[in-house]
Amino acid sequence: MNEATTQELDVRARVERVLETIRPYIQADGGDIELVDVADGVVQIRLAGACVGCMYSLMTLQAGVERMIREEVPEVKAVEAVPF
DSSP states (O other), rough: OOOOHHHHHHHHHHHHHHHHHHHHHHTTTTTEEEOOOOEETTEEEEEETTTTTTTTTHHHHIIIIIIHHHOOTOOOOOOEEEEO
C-alpha cells in the first residue's frame, strides 16, 4: 500500500468517526447519513430516510455536517450529497 492510499484511508476513517457522532441526531429526526466516498479532499455522503426531499437537508449538510467534518478533518475541502 502506498503512502497516498494510507493517507486516504486515514482521512476516510476520521470522517466516519465524525459521522458516527452526527448520525444519532439525524436518525432521531427519521433520517440517516452514509459515507459514499472520499476522493481528493471531497467527501461524498448520501442522506436517507426523512432527509430525502426535506427542505432543510441542504442546510443540515452545509451548516452541520460539512462544518463538523472540516473542523475534525482539515484535509477535507468540501462535502457533497450524492443521490441514490
